[in-house]
Amino acid sequence: MAVVRFVRKHVEPVVFCAQLASAFFDTGLQMVVKQRTENTTNTTTDNPDQSQNAIANFYMTFNMLTKFVPIIPALILARIGDRGYRKVPIVVPLLGYSLSRALLLFVVLLDWRIEVMYAAPVVHGLCGGFSSYWAGVMALVSASTGEDERSLCIMRTELVYGLAGFLGSLASGHLFQLYTVDLKQGVVLAGMSVALYVFCLLYATIVLQVIRSPDGLERQDSAGILSSHVERDRTIIALLFVSGILYDVAVGGGVEMLSIYVLKAPLQWSATQVGYGNAAGFLIFITSFLGVKLFTRFAVSDSSMIMIGMVSFMIGIYFMTFVTTTAMYFLARSVMLFALIPMPTIRSLLSKQVRGTSYGMTFTCLQLFFRLASLATTPIYTKIYESTLDSFPGFVFILSSCITFLSVIPISIVGCCNARQNNYEIIQGN
Template sequence: MVVSCLAVFTVLRQIEPLLLLEQLGASFFYAALQMVVKDRSVNASCPVNPNASQPTEESQQKFISDFYMIYYLILQVAPILPAVLLAKIGDRGWRKAPIVVPLFGYFQCSLTLLLVVLFNLPMEVMFGAAALFGLSGGFCAFWSGVMTLISLGSTADDRSKAMMRMELLYASTGLVANLASGHLFLMYSSRLGRGTFLLCVSTLFNLMCLIHSFVLLQVKQITNQESEENRQLISDASLRVPTEASGGINKVNVVLLFAAAMLYISGYDGSVDMLPTFVMKEPLNWNATQMGYGNAAGSVIVLTSFLAVIVFRRCCSDSMLILIGMLSFASGIFFMSFVTTTYMFFLARSLNMFALIPVPMIRSLLSQEVPASSYGITLTSLQVSLKVAGLAYIPAFTKIYQKTLSWFPGFIFTLSATLTVLAMIPISIVGCRSSRHEICGKWQNRHHHKQ
């Protein structure tokens, strides 16, 4: 009995229970936010036709897309400096800081949306909640903190698999949460307001997550001597994969990886962020349950991406895996341009089955190009770069969607596919450079053994 309790306590002190609670809370919050925004769009105050008694579909689409544009822009800008500050604090030994502080932001966001529903507050209140969430570091700091802990606790050979394993847990939890969210949104909503129960559950999970990070989460501290010894062992033992930077930083590869990540995320997030708005209009016109299933499809993509990494990495390099993922997303999102029915939507998403391979693999490659002492700031710099890119692609995709709504609503998805194809160019260059470096390394080793 004592042994079992100790085993349970040991598991609870790991990062996995924290990720499970955070994903449940975040998924329920996002599902509720989507439907609350849709409900409020019915009362949009700026109809295209002033003489109309009810807002037109175009005015509702403008209300929804404008809300998300401002909301996402705040989420892009606000975390930049706090995330960098938290990363530096983390690299100085306070590894919990980039995880604990953003979790407070998650809690206040779900609590604020609950108050908006209960007291019928204006949706603009959520802009303030988004700003507070960003100032706490947001997902940028939180996920970088999680990836830093994983990087410190794994070898270069197993790092991409370890990162994808966390993505798998995160996606599996999101799948369950999204499938349930549509049904929970409609529970006990007649008097208190639609989504009240779902938001209460979300707030509770976020509070539990915050308490877990303070009380239970155990962080293994790795000294500089340990990281140097680990790097030396990896360098001597493995030649078939890139290892961590033993001296300086390969600046060319780092720049190319940053460029590829920014292009890919611009195409990926720019289009995926518009999907909730796209499916709320005719001819799809989804309800809360269908929205939950649509969000669950995104979680399934993480599962299939993880399985692809397990299967393909035996015969493919990291660069090739990234290209496979980018090609998968480009084909699926291009097909999304012509979706007019629900079954076509899920068919297009099925083509995206490997679409979430690129970003964690790019993080893995980046961590192999820098010393262990710079993991936190490097991974956070990547996240910050993606946030800066969001300042361009979020308003661009929103305005392009609004301008093309009447003649080709799927044009933004075609644009996204084009950006993804462009992102494949720097990754191809990194792959060629890595292959050449690996061949040179093997030749030098053989020459050294002969001597």
Template sequence: MGPGTICPWRGPLPCQVWTWIEPVVASTQVATSLYDAGLLLVVKASFGVEAFSNHSTSLSPRGAQEDQQQKAISNFYIIYNLVMGLTPLLSAYGLGWLSDRYHRKISICVPLLGFLLCRLGLLLKVLLDWPVEVLYGAAALNGLCGGFSAFWSGVMALGSLGSSEGRRSLRLILIDLILGLAGFCGSMASGHLFKQMTGHSRQGLVLTTCSVSCAACALFYSLLVLKVPESTAKASKAVDMVSGTTGSYRTLDPDQPDKESVVEHPPPPGKAKPKETIIALLFVGAIIYDLAVVGTVDVMPLFVLREPLSWNQVQVGYGMAAGYTIFITSFLGVLVFSRCFRDTTMIMIGMVSFGSGALLLAFVKETYMFYIARAVMLFALIPITTIRSAMSKLIKDSSYGKVFVILQLSLALTGVVTSTMYNELYQLTMEKFVGTCFALSSFLSFLAIIPIGIVASKQASWLQYGDSAES
């Protein structure tokens, strides 16, 4: 497979266009960003009517009604996130195994069917004015089809297959960039689309219809157009000091030539299989960091709806769009940093970026302060993407589906626990210090640097041994 698969704009052969996963990612993410904004606003509208009707005869202050509405929304998201996070455990690994054994598109097409059914659930809720509890069933259908865990594992597998090791980090962050740009566009439009229909029973109809349409386009494209790329990995690779892989942890510089002349020397008995240690530490770092990110992302929509920000529908859309700009800045960060730093250094830069932004977010009082905090998080996407890239260099391409889905399920499971914990913590602290959750996320983000630092130190010792063996 030529460079056209690695960098789509350079592809010399038109047939290689059909191996690009980017159109599926873009259409799916537009549908998801519209759905996420629509879900929040529909749930808020539903509980808002109930709250005002239940207190129509009372003289409770507006602040008390808003607090009750916030708790109702938070309780809804606790159950919703539990369903969304736990149900993929029943099917995602099986889909990853099937994709490795039979066809790569299995772990993409089946989750896309679940996405479509989930968005249809929200459309029917808006159209028929069903109770919000119906959305739990829609989330269950999504999860039973593999959910985001299976889908993103399939996307990462196809992206890894169509790229060389030297450019894999850039290839995967490029896919994330497409994801972010699509999410940005969807979020910017979401608030305006939500307001197109007036009246409680029909508000959000245009938005949910657009979400369903984009999800359907992604499914049909993946079924009828998308082709699986052939692996671009070389049959014989130069040896790295980590389990015989090329350039796995020495550098991410795509311009550094492979050292074909290096002779393989077996490591000493005490360092027989460093690969497993590195993978385990990368897993630990990814999970701890994901705890911080998921907690912040889950609480942020609730945070912006109440005082001191009290955003409306359009502002909510703009705020979500601001979150997607990190996909652009993270891509530019990998593009620049990969010329100078190793994987581990880039991962730690991203963790520091997010931790600093979360700490600033804890003290936000005005809208401009919120956007400043989001700007500090400009490299927040680098860690997880770079960890995936690093893992792909340590495993065989025939195991991509299983390994990526295990990582994604681990992140999803810890995300469910984090979501529940953070929503409960938010309810307990929103009257005292509403930024408690963000401060905790900042601490976890800095804590995640420890296992990555251990990887960096061990990496240096293994490379030192390799250099002495070579001499």
């Protein structure tokens, strides 16, 4: 019974299974796009860069639709969630994911054109997409935990997300290659992705319960933006948004191009290697969680932890510029061991600056700002990658490193403001 109560009160099972399904879908889509574009370009040209350009252009359109379509639906769902219906911003996007991910299954099973996949981000975007889903998860975790434990609880949710992605990525390459006379390559993987999303939808709708912490209820009336430090809070919120947006642009742009970079010479990864590479990326969730545990024990401030994570990614993505072998790739990945710390810690800091009834809208706005910023950076990164493909294909990773450096500046100002305020409060208390 204790296990049942734990499961019903925690969103982690949904996060785990949904990310497992997402890892299956990502590897499946990556390999199907590679196969279809290679089959198309090989009939017209022997230039290997032609296939890379086709893949890059597909993902540019796919990612831009993913980021643009959910804007209005996510805001509507966030408003509904802040009115007390915390499960709605989670359940509706899961419905969209279940429907949209089925398209990959049909593309593989029925030999539909790969352009059909452009409908996938439209379908799940109209249901709120990841912007609504992840903001809803973060709002639910924030509303059910106290301030002292919030950073660790949010990081724990990210850890579950990362573990699922790690395990799903390890298995995805092998599952993609499973086929029989009746089932084509990729059908098993795509089918399992859809089944897991349907399970998550049913679990979140029927089983999951919403638990509110007393601490979160008290903050609705006594703390946050309506406190005596209104201007200071607004400045910190703005700085946190700027830092988070810059860091998300750097990470998102770099990782998007990295998924294309590994498919070309000199790496030329197979489906299994793509799965292992994605798994290496998800290992960062584990090392970042352990980092937060360690830094919290030594009373390292939230802003300091964020800067440590940003520097970790900045150095790692810079090294990725010069990667020419698979071993070098994994070595560069290992340098990014704390790269996940910034985003959940920024969300934790934001939740301490706003009212409990504004968690959903705050996290959704942050997520949508990420999407709007990347609407511009995705085509920019893609075109820069295409233009430097022959001369210096790793240039986009240097660009990500420079943008990460810029993201450190606002968070360092937040750290100084918090340190000054803490010293002031100590003197007042004395």
